[in-house]
Structures are given as structure tokens and as C-alpha cells.
Amino acid sequence: MSLLLAASTQRTIGWVLALLVTVPVLFLMVRRAFVIFAKADPEVGSEVELAPNRLPAVPDEFLEGTRLDRSLGAGLVTLALIGVLLPLYWLGEPGRIDGAEANWDRIFTDRGGESYEENCTSCHGPGGTAGNATFTLTDASGNFVSQVAWAAPALNTILTRFSEDEVRHVLNFGRNGVMPAWGGPGGGPMTEQQVNNLIVWMRSIQLDEDKIQANVRDGATERKAALLFEGDRDAMSDAEIADETARSMAAAEDFMAEVDAMLAPLEAEAEETLAARIAGVERLPEGETRDRELAKIDGQIESFVAADLLEEGFADQETLIGWGEILFSNRADSGVYGCARCHTAGFSYQAVELARTVDGNPVIDEYDQGGGAFGPSLTDGATVTRFIEPGQQQSFITIGSQTGVSYGSTGRSAGGSGQMPGFGARSEGGNDYNALLTQPEIAAIVAYERSL
Ligand code: HEC
Ligand code: HEC
Numbered sequence: 001m002s003l004l005l006a007a008s009t010q011r012t013i014g015w016v017l018a019l020l021v022t023v024p025v026l027f028l029m030v031r032r033a034f035v036i037f038a039k040a041d042p043e044v045g046s047e048v049e050l051a052p053n054r055l056p057a058v059p060d061e062f063l064e065g066t067r068l069d070r071s072l073g074a075g076l077v078t079l080a081l082i083g084v085l086l087p088l089y090w091l092g093e094p095g096r097i098d099g100a101e102a103n104w105d106r107i108f109t110d111r112g113g114e115s116y117e118e119n120c121t122s123c124h125g126p127g128g129t130a131g132n133a134t135f136t137l138t139d140a141s142g143n144f145v146s147q148v149a150w151a152a153p154a155l156n157t158i159l160t161r162f163s164e165d166e167v168r169h170v171l172n173f174g175r176n177g178v179m180p181a182w183g184g185p186g187g188g189p190m191t192e193q194q195v196n197n198l199i200v201w202m203r204s205i206q207l208d209e210d211k212i213q214a215n216v217r218d219g220a221t222e223r224k225a226a227l228l229f230e231g232d233r234d235a236m237s238d239a240e241i242a243d244e245t246a247r248s249m250a251a252a253e254d255f256m257a258e259v260d261a262m263l264a265p266l267e268a269e270a271e272e273t274l275a276a277r278i279a280g281v282e283r284l285p286e287g288e289t290r291d292r293e294l295a296k297i298d299g300q301i302e303s304f305v306a307a308d309l310l311e312e313g314f315a316d317q318e319t320l321i322g323w324g325e326i327l328f329s330n331r332a333d334s335g336v337y338g339c340a341r342c343h344t345a346g347f348s349y350q351a352v353e354l355a356r357t358v359d360g361n362p363v364i365d366e367y368d369q370g371g372g373a374f375g376p377s378l379t380d381g382a383t384v385t386r387f388i389e390p391g392q393q394q395s396f397i398t399i400g401s402q403t404g405v406s407y408g409s410t411g412r413s414a415g416g417s418g419q420m421p422g423f424g425a426r427s428e429g430g431n432d433y434n435a436l437l438t439q440p441e442i443a444a445i446v447a448y449e450r451s452l
Contacts, residue, residue, distance in 0.1 A: 048240035062395045082097030112201025128155035130334035148349035154333035161421030209434045219332025270304035302439035309443040310341040324448025342375040370452045
């Protein structure tokens with residue numbers, strides 16, 4: 001409303017002011033020009049009559065009467081105008097500030113978007129929806145092995161996983177020799193402002209939590225289907241591949257139903273524990289407070305379920321670890337919802353799938369899941385030593401690592417690099433982050449990692 005008011009009154013007041021000033025000025029100028037023009041060619045001798053010192057003096061009655069009144073009147077009108085116009089102008093100020101701020105954001109978002117299209121679309125896909133980078137694989141002595149497509153992550157969840165500073169670090173320095181360095185500190189071509197514009201633009205394309213959850217589940221189901229696919233694609237006909245794809249997809253959906261069945265009683269139990277609180281909140285009038293309280297309760301239910309899943313001797317280990325495995329190696333949107341792209345060598349360029357088509361190359365036959373790549377190895381019980389309690393591992397994955405802060409029971413002395421993303425809902429540095437993964441999903445991954 002204030003913006004609207006500002007936009008319309010602002011313009012009207014501007015016009016009135018402009019007219020108030022320009023009309024009299026124009027009138028005076030025209031009159032003056034007319035007088036000058038009319039007297040441009042005075043008759044000879046007429047100046048004698050016009051000589052000021054020979055004019056009759058203006059009488060006191062006029063000077064102290066009409067003229068004085070007129071001058072004072074004009075002063076009063078000007079004062080009144082200023083008195084009215086200044087507060088009116090002031091009234092529009094908040095609207096103008098809001099307008100300027102909205103414009104400011106829009107300008108930098110637009111600039112970031114243009115820069116993205118120019119510099120990043122080729123790898124990260126249109127609108128930051130994931131793509132591939134061409135990468136040349138070499139062996140240990142630098143000989144050409146193969147040209148591969150390295151998955152370039154979707155950027156529409158990046159600010160759920162990383163803080164702006166952590167994203168700035170990747171933009172400045174690049175990563176793994178495949179993501180180029182863009183910022184000055186890493187030797188790239190962009191100024192700090194240009195890097196910031198990109199971050200402002202990324203902020204404008206972030207997905208909401210419901211969409212993220214749907215993507216996680218679809219990706220995990222597809223991953224399960226890929227693991228359940230039987231037979232050698234290269235030796236199968238198109239019809240056989242289609243049949244086997246349909247069969248493995250149906251089996252994957254059955255598996256997800258098993259996961260739901262595993263969670264349902266735990267959720268019911270948690271809801272029962274919280275029944276009194278839920279009933280209390282539901283009695284609140286509908287609105288922001290109520291929604292916030294219900295969201296808090298949902299968070300608590302998730303935490304209870306996660307704790308149950310990680311309880312020693314949890315009955316359905318097989319489903320739990322199987323679920324953790326597909327969440328860990330989720331390939332959706334170039335792997336952004338999973339862990340394998342950073343913790344499993346070759347996963348980002350499909351090294352195993354590639355081994356089938358490139359002959360005589362040293363590209364691996366099988367993934368060593370969690371064997372370490374950009375992130376450290378998680379195998380041979382590495383996480384069991386690092387985090388004595390599974391709950392510690394759960395909160396580390398929820399929050400991610402922070403630069404220079406050590407973590408775990410046997411903390412890394414140098415502390416984290418900030419490059420391990422946070423995957424759960426959290427508050428950090430005064431900012432709230434949406435969940436990329438729910439607490440039960442993270443618990444499944446913890447169980448899987450501890451089994452490696
Ligand atoms: C040559 C291809 C290429 C270009 C061009 C490129 N990137 Fe990347 N980028 C990648 C790859 C590949 C990764 C993932 C690296 C890895 O797997 O370690 C990546 C990673 C990232 C990440 C970290 C994502 C995450 O979830 O970990 C961000 C942020 C990013 N890029 C932003 C950008 C922006 C912004 C631009 C344009 C200024 C850009 N990239 C240009 C290939 C590219
Ligand atoms: C963008 C790359 C990246 C992704 C994706 C990633 N990690 Fe990490 N992870 C790291 C890095 C880097 C470290 C080392 C800590 C540091 O440098 O801050 C790490 C450390 C860890 C550790 C501690 C290991 C140790 O011994 O220090 C665990 C556990 C872990 N990650 C689990 C996960 C899980 C689970 C996921 C997926 C839900 C995941 N990571 C996704 C990069 C990543």
C-alpha cells in the first residue's frame with residue numbers, strides 16, 4: 001500500500017510542484033520579453049519620460065499598504081506551500097526506500113542471471129538445473145585415458161547445503177580441477193561484486209522443501225531400480241532393456257513401500273508420545289504461530305524416529321541400510337542429494353558405466369562406495385572411530401563442517417574445511433536452512449556408513 005501510495009502521490013506532487021514553479025516563471029519571462037520587445041525601438045526622446053529619478057515618487061499609503069500586504073501575502077503562501085509539501089514528501093519516503101531496495105535486489109539478481117547464462121550454463125544447465133562438464137581423464141603418468149562427462153551439480157539447492165561464504169569459496173577457488181576458479185583469490189577473472197551477483201541470483205532459484213523432498217525420493221527410487229537392474233545392457237535388445245527397466249522400477253517402488261512400512265509404527269509411536277502437545281497446538285487459532293508450533297512438533301517426531309532407527313539392535317537393519325545406500329548414492333540432479341559424488345572416486349563421471357564402453361582402460365570395474373575422493377574415506381569403520389556415538393555422526397551430517405572447527409569424538413586436529421555440506425534443517429550464523437534430507441533419511445545414511 002505504502003509503495004502504491006508513494007508511486008502515485010509521488011508523481012502527482014512532482015507535477016504540481018513543477019507546474020507551480022514553471023507556470024509563473026514562464027509567464028514572467030513572456031511578459032518581460034514582451035515588454036522588452038515592445039520597447040525595443042523606443043521613440044526618440046521617450047527615455048526622458050522614463051528616467052527613474054524623474055518619475056513621481058510612490059506614495060507611502062501604497063508602499064505601506066497594498067504593496068506590503070501583497071509581499072507579506074506571497075510570503076505566507078510560500079510558507080504554507082512548504083509546510084504542506086515537505087510532510088507530504090516525507091510521507092512517501094518509506095515507499096521510496098522499499099522501491100529502491102526491491103530494485104536493488106532485482107538489478108543484482110538480473111546481473112547474476114546474465115553472468116550465469118554466459119559463464120556457467122554450458123556445465124550447470126539452464127537455470128542451474130544440473131548438467132555435465134567435459135573432462136579429460138589421464139592416468140598416473142599423465143597419458144590420455146578418456147574424455148568423460150563429469151556431473152555438474154544443480155545449483156537450485158546450493159544455499160540449503162552451504163552458507164553463502166562456503167559457496168563463495170567454491171566460486172573463488174573452483175574444485176577438483178573440473179569446476180574452474182572464477183574469483184580473484186583463486187586467479188579467476190571475476191571481481192568480488194560479480195561473484196556476489198551470482199550468489200544473489202542463486203538465492204532467487206532455490207527450491208522449496210516439498211520439491212526437494214520429492215526429488216530426493218524419486219532419485220532414491222531410481223537409484224534402487226538401477227541397482228536391481230539385471231543383465232548386461234550391451235547384450236540386450238531394446239525391448240529386453242525396456243522390460244527389465246519396468247521390472248526393476250516396480251521392485252524399487254516395492255522397496256520404498258517397505259521403507260514406509262518400517263517408519264510408520266515409529267512415527268505413530270512418536271505422535272502418541274507427543275499427543276498432548278499436538279492437541280494443545282491444534283487448539284490454537286489458525287495462523288503463523290500455530291504453523292510454527294506444528295512445524296516444531298514435526299521436527300521433534302523426525303528426531304524421535306531417527307533416534308529409534310539408530311538404537312542399538314534396531315530390528316530392520318536390512319531395509320534401513322539398503323535405504324541408506326540409495327540415499328548415499330542418489331544420482332538425481334547430478335548427485336546433489338547424495339554423498340557419493342564427493343566420497344566415491346569416479347562416481348561423478350560414471351567410471352563403472354564407462355568401463356563397459358572404453359576398452360583397455362584403467363577406469364574402475366566397481367565403485368568403492370565411500371572409499372574417498374574429494375571427501376575422506378568412510379570405509380573400514382572410519383566413521384565408527386570418528387564418531388563414537390551414532391548421534392554425533394547424525395548431527396555432523398545435519399550441520400556439515402565449518403571452517404577450522406573440529407568435529408567428532410576423535411576430532412580432526414586441523415578442523416573442517418567448510419566443504420562438507422549440511423544436509424539437515426538447522427540454524428547457523430543467524431540463518432535458517434531448510435532440510436535437504438529429513439532426520440530419518442540421515443539416520444539411514446549413518447547406519448549405512450557405519451556398516452562400510
Ligand atoms: C567447465 C564446467 C563448469 C563451469 C563452466 C562451471 N562449473 Fe561449477 N562446477 C562444475 C563441476 C563439474 C562441479 C562439481 C565438482 C565436483 O564434483 O567436485 C562444479 C561445482 C560447482 C559448485 C559447488 C556445487 C556443490 O553442490 O558442491 C558451485 C556453487 C558452482 N559449481 C557454481 C558455478 C558457477 C556460478 C559457475 C559460473 C560462473 C560455474 N560453476 C561454472 C563445472 C563447471
Ligand atoms: C561437496 C562434497 C561433499 C559431499 C556432497 C558430501 N561430503 Fe562428506 N565430507 C566432505 C569433505 C570435504 C569432508 C571432510 C571435512 C572437511 O573438510 O570439512 C567430509 C567429511 C565427512 C565425514 C567425516 C569423515 C571423517 O572421517 O572426517 C562424514 C561422516 C561425511 N562427510 C559424510 C557425508 C554424507 C553422509 C554425505 C551425504 C549425505 C556427504 N558426506 C556428502 C565433502 C562432501
